[in-house]
Amino acid sequence: MGDRIACPFSSSHTVWKKDLKQHMKKCNDRPKENTNSCYELDFNKSLNNAENFELANEEKEENTELMEKYIHVLQKIEFEPLEFRILHHEGLETRLQEKTNQKHPIQQNSIIANMDSMGLLSNSFLYLEFGAGKGELSRYLNQCILQQKTECSCTYGFGLIDRGKNRLKADSKIISDSETLQTKPQIKRSKIDIKDLNLDKFLVDLKIDKVVAISKHLCGAATDLTLKSILNSTLLSNDQFGGALIAMCCRHVCSLEQLLPQSRKYLHDHGFTTVQSFNVLKKLVSWAVDKKDAQENGILGLNTHQREEIGLKARRLIDESRVHALKSILNDKYKVEIFWYVQKDVTLENVCLSISRRTK
Secondary structure, three states, X not given: OOOEEEEOOEEEEEEEHHHHHHHHHHOOOXXXXXXXXXXXXXXXXXXXXXXXXXXXXXXXXXXXXXXXXXXXXXXXXXXXXXXXXXXXXXXXXXXHHHOOOOHHHHHHHHHHHHHHHOOOOOOOEEEEEEOOOXXXXXXXXXXXXXXXXXXXXXXXXXXXXXXXXXXXXXXXHHHHHXXXXXXXOEEEEEEOOHHHEOHHHHHOOOOOOEEEXXXXXXXXXXXXXXXXXXXXXXXXXXXXXXXXXXXEEOHHHOOOOOOOHHHHHHHHHOOOOEHHHHHHHHHHHXXXXXXXXXXXXXXXXXXXXXXXXXXXXXXXXXXXXXXXHHHHHHOOOEEEEEEEOOOOOOOOOOEEEEEEEXXX
C-alpha cells in the first residue's frame, strides 16, 4: 500500500503518499485563493527604496541577566515628559451623554478633537481607518464633520481596513447619518492584513484630494505596517498624504522585523543592539500596563511602581523610535509628534502618534 504522510496543508490528517497529488487538489484545508484586488503577499514586509538595518543575534546570557542588563541601559535614557492634549469636540456631546460607559466615547472625542486642532478634519478628505473593526471611529468622525453643515466634496469618504470578520459594522450608519445633509460619503471596506495591503490598489477606484490615516488602538506591529503601507504608496510623491493620527497600543507584541529600518537604528543607538535585547524590551513594555506583581519582582527586587516606570520608559523608547524614523523619512514637510490624548484612568494605552502637514 505504501506510506501515509501528513497532509502539507494540515497536520490534522494523513494521506497515502501515492495519492498526495490528487488529495491536494480537493483538500478542504488547502489555502483559499485571495481574490482581493489590493492583496499582495508581504507587500509591506519591507520599506521600498530603504537601506535595511538589522540587529545582531548573538547574546547568550540567561534571561534574568539580560533583564538586569537592559533595565540598566533603559534607566540611563532620559526623555522629556509628554504633553497632555485632552481635547473635546462638541460634535460628540450627544454620544457622551448617551453612553453610561464613557471609556470609548472619551477616547474618540479627544482623538477627533486633536485631529481638528491639527487641521485634519475636512469634508474633502478621504479617511483610512486601519484596524477599523466595526468602523466606529469613522462613524463619529463623520458626525463631527457633518456638524460643519457644509456640502461635502465628492472626494470625502472613508476606507475601512481590517483583517477580521466584524459584525454590526458602522458602514451603513455612516451613510444614513449623512442623509440629513443630502450627502453620500465614499465608503470602501477591505478584509485584509495590512502586511499584504497594496494601498495604491485599494485607492484606485476612489476619488482623492487628501488622504488621512486614523486608528484607535492599533495593536503592536500593525502600527508599523500601517506606516509602511503609507510610505510604500504613491500618496507622498503625489502630494495626497494629508496626515495621520494613530492611538497606539500593545508595544509588547511589536515585531522587530516590521519596525522601520530607521526605528531599528534608533534602538541600536540607544543601547538595544541585539535581537535578544529587543525581546527584553518588549517584555519590559508589558510592565507599563500590567499592574500585577510578577515572578521577576522577587528576582530583580522591583516593586510595582518601579516596574511600571520601567515599562513606561520602554514603551516610550519604541514610540520615539517611530517618531525618529518618520522625521528622517518625511523631512520638514510634516510635523511628527507623540502625546497623551487621555488620562491613564481612561486607558493605560493613552499615547497618540500624529503626522500633520506643516503650515508655510
